[in-house]
Amino acid sequence: MNPSTMTVHTLFFSFAADRMNGRHKTLDLPQGTTLGDMVRQYLEPALGPDSRNWLYSVNEEWASWETQLKNGDEIAVIPPVSGG
Amino acid sequence: MNPSTMTVHTLFFSFAADRMNGRHKTLDLPQGTTLGDMVRQYLEPALGPDSRNWLYSVNEEWASWETQLKNGDEIAVIPPVSGG
Amino acid sequence: MDVYRITKEPIDVASALIDIADDRAGAQALFLGTVRNEFEGRSSRGLYYDAYEPLAEKELRRIGEELKQEFGALHVVLIHRIGDLPLGVVSVLVAVSTGHRGEAFAAAREGIDRIKLRVPIWKKEHWGNGQDAWHHDPEAFPAK
Amino acid sequence: MDVYRITKEPIDVASALIDIADDRAGAQALFLGTVRNEFEGRSSRGLYYDAYEPLAEKELRRIGEELKQEFGALHVVLIHRIGDLPLGVVSVLVAVSTGHRGEAFAAAREGIDRIKLRVPIWKKEHWGNGQDAWHHDPEAFPAK
Numbered sequence: 001m002n003p004s005t006m007t008v009h010t011l012f013f014s015f016a017a018d019r020m021n022g023r024h025k026t027l028d029l030p031q032g033t034t035l036g037d038m039v040r041q042y043l044e045p046a047l048g049p050d051s052r053n054w055l056y057s058v059n060e061e062w063a064s065w066e067t068q069l070k071n072g073d074e075i076a077v078i079p080p081v082s083g084g
Numbered sequence: 085m086n087p088s089t090m091t092v093h094t095l096f097f098s099f100a101a102d103r104m105n106g107r108h109k110t111l112d113l114p115q116g117t118t119l120g121d122m123v124r125q126y127l128e129p130a131l132g133p134d135s136r137n138w139l140y141s142v143n144e145e146w147a148s149w150e151t152q153l154k155n156g157d158e159i160a161v162i163p164p165v166s167g168g
Numbered sequence: 169m170d171v172y173r174i175t176k177e178p179i180d181v182a183s184a185l186i187d188i189a190d191d192r193a194g195a196q197a198l199f200l201g202t203v204r205n206e207f208e209g210r211s212s213r214g215l216y217y218d219a220y221e222p223l224a225e226k227e228l229r230r231i232g233e234e235l236k237q238e239f240g241a242l243h244v245v246l247i248h249r250i251g252d253l254p255l256g257v258v259s260v261l262v263a264v265s266t267g268h269r270g271e272a273f274a275a276a277r278e279g280i281d282r283i284k285l286r287v288p289i290w291k292k293e294h295w296g297n298g299q300d301a302w303h304h305d306p307e308a309f310p311a312k
Numbered sequence: 313m314d315v316y317r318i319t320k321e322p323i324d325v326a327s328a329l330i331d332i333a334d335d336r337a338g339a340q341a342l343f344l345g346t347v348r349n350e351f352e353g354r355s356s357r358g359l360y361y362d363a364y365e366p367l368a369e370k371e372l373r374r375i376g377e378e379l380k381q382e383f384g385a386l387h388v389v390l391i392h393r394i395g396d397l398p399l400g401v402v403s404v405l406v407a408v409s410t411g412h413r414g415e416a417f418a419a420a421r422e423g424i425d426r427i428k429l430r431v432p433i434w435k436k437e438h439w440g441n442g443q444d445a446w447h448h449d450p451e452a453f454p455a456k
Contacts, residue, residue, distance in 0.1 A: 014434035083433030167289030
């Protein structure tokens with residue numbers, strides 16, 4: 001692994017998994033990437049502009065746009081929920 | 085039985101049964117007695133003035149003050165209910 | 169299937185769920201009244217319930233018909249247990265199934281409220297100190 | 313006792329009733345969501361539910377703590393089933409015990425509303441015509 005990059009694991013659910021053709025992706029990102037950076041640069045092209053309004057978690061906890069990602073983080077993409 | 089009288093069966097529940105010292109009474113009433121007459125003349129002395137505000141049934145159905153009683157009727161005295 | 173019953177037996181919640189099951193229903197709401205260990209701060213050992221059974225069952229049925237009319241309940245089960253009930257036991261069950269959850273909650277709430285208002289059932293408190301008192305007896309529960 | 317669980321197994325209502333039992337409780341309210349044979353007029357053969365399980369269970373627990381704080385719920389059980397569910401089956405259970413019935417209804421209602429708003433669970437409709445669609449997918453459910 002290039003020392004200036006880090007690897008994160010991304011989980012997709014519901015129609016977001018359909019759009020990504022899979023429930024798991026591994027991404028190599030530049031060090032210092034925030035959750036917001038990752039969504040805008042790497043996910044929005046595939047998931048569409050609505051994905052800016054979705055919720056995200058990092059390591060099984062809700063995370064904000066400003067969250068600094070670290071090597072090995074698990075990011076979950078949470079499209080609008082429909083339980084019940 | 086005197087042809088000018090009729091016999092009715094009266095049921096008491098809850099604290100009304102306590103006041104009457106029993107759950108059943110048989111009353112001989114003049115022909116033409118209404119439910120309201122019976123309550124005022126025969127029950128209120130034992131049950132107190134609140135009994136005018138209680139509900140009553142005749143033959144297993146809610147009855148009004150004006151209901152004409154007939155020989156053999158079953159009258160239930162329904163003090164304020166407290167189910168649940 | 170609808171059930172309206174006064175019973176001396178334990179109330180069977182599982183069978184009520186079978187009775188209200190319906191593929192058209194997205195929601196089921198149940199209310200269970202249970203015997204509490206206190207009433208307005210006084211400790212209680214349990215309750216005794218009495219009913220005028222034939223009229224009570226008729227009135228339960230009328231309430232069920234109202235819940236179907238007013239809230240679109242698909243099925244209604246209204247069961248009240250009577251006799252001496254120890255702490256923790258279920259005294260009354262209201263179970264409804266409806267298309268959506270709003271009506272399910274509204275119907276169940278009205279169901280128990282109307283039972284408490286209209287059905288000829290009475291409860292006697294077995295106070296912790298050994299005394300007994302019928303609820304709504306003005307001598308036992310003086311107006312505050 | 314409180315229970316917060318995502319499960320692939322059938323939801324056991326009887327055991328939820330045991331979990332919420334409490335001598336201090338006069339009221340228990342249960343809400344069950346069941347798989348309905350239609351959605352907004354289109355016939356359905358059943359539902360598939362997916363969840364992000366670790367975060368979903370955390371969020372169920374947070375909702376339960378809120379119900380205890382806000383409504384004085386004595387015990388809370390929140391269980392959501394996932395996987396392929398046929399018509400009529402229970403997909404979600406909310407069970408609470410409280411001192412009195414007002415709080416029981418309020419807590420159960422808020423419980424299911426908050427689950428639907430916040431818990432990372434998704435459902436896919438198996439339409440009667442053989443097609444499938446995730447709820448809230450804007451391509452499958454266009455804005456009206």
